[in-house]
Amino acid sequence: MSEVTIIINEQPITVPAGTTILTAARDVGIEIPTLCHDPEVSRYGGCRLCVVEVAGWGSLPAACVTEVRPGMVIETESARVLEARRTILELLLANHPEDCLTCEKTGACALQDYAYRYGVRRGAFLGERQNHPVEADNPFIVRDMNKCILCGKCVRVCSEVVGRSAIDFSHRGFRARIATALDEGLQQSGCVFCGSCLEVCPVGALTGKQRRGKGRPWEMTSVTTTCPYCGVGCQLK
Numbered sequence: 657m658s659e660v661t662i663i664i665n666e667q668p669i670t671v672p673a674g675t676t677i678l679t680a681a682r683d684v685g686i687e688i689p690t691l692c693h694d695p696e697v698s699r700y701g702g703c704r705l706c707v708v709e710v711a712g713w714g715s716l717p718a719a720c721v722t723e724v725r726p727g728m729v730i731e732t733e734s735a736r737v738l739e740a741r742r743t744i745l746e747l748l749l750a751n752h753p754e755d756c757l758t759c760e761k762t763g764a765c766a767l768q769d770y771a772y773r774y775g776v777r778r779g780a781f782l783g784e785r786q787n788h789p790v791e792a793d794n795p796f797i798v799r800d801m802n803k804c805i806l807c808g809k810c811v812r813v814c815s816e817v818v819g820r821s822a823i824d825f826s827h828r829g830f831r832a833r834i835a836t837a838l839d840e841g842l843q844q845s846g847c848v849f850c851g852s853c854l855e856v857c858p859v860g861a862l863t864g865k866q867r868r869g870k871g872r873p874w875e876m877t878s879v880t881t882t883c884p885y886c887g888v889g890c891q892l893k
């Protein structure tokens with residue numbers, strides 16, 4: 657396999673052709689923030705938080721979907737990159753409930769972590785906000801689409817890893833959200849309540865009903881148990 661040599665943050669790196677900038681950077685310990693990237697599912701490039709600066713390129717490419725090219729000189733934390741990331745976080749927070757103190761995901765929320773890291777305290781843009789009813793009409797999963805950042809990780813893990821495709825993107829633009837095929841509850845969809853979507857959700861849009869109010873994620877231990885729901889006896893975490 658051919659190899660490509662690039663420079664990231666003044667550090668020369670040689671990686672196999674086809675490697676993304678994100679993977680090349682992480683291989684040498686350079687952290688680039690991500691919200692929609694998950695190595696277990698297909699590339700998406702939707703959130704744009706992973707943008708980096710490439711010398712000679714006018715735009716800032718998303719590191720998670722841009723493959724290395726010979727001679728690339730990349731900066732992952734330039735002033736332009738930092739400004740872009742702050743703006744992206746402000747845009748996400750402009751349409752996000754400000755209930756971090758009581759949110760089930762607080763302390764384990766990637767959006768919250770990055771907002772602190774990049775000094776973004778709240779959304780800088782005023783305007784209409786999503787106002788969806790919280791869905792909790794099933795035994796396991798609470799869906800709060802007001803907190804969803806449309807990273808699509810739940811959609812991809814459900815179709816590509818679990819093989820169910822119980823959920824997908826629905827509507828467009830400001831109305832875009834994640835929904836079941838007929839926009840019914842999860843129980844009426846093909847969802848098997850495996851919990852994979854909960855595991856990959858970076859924010860508080862999907863939370864486990866059984867865990868709610870029982871403590872913060874870092875206070876809990878994950879164990880394998882038998883699902884009590886339909887009698888098949890699936891093993892769950």
Ligand code: FES
Pocket residue numbers: 689690691692693700701702703704705706707718719720721
């Ligand atoms: Fe790269 Fe979302 S992590 S675009």
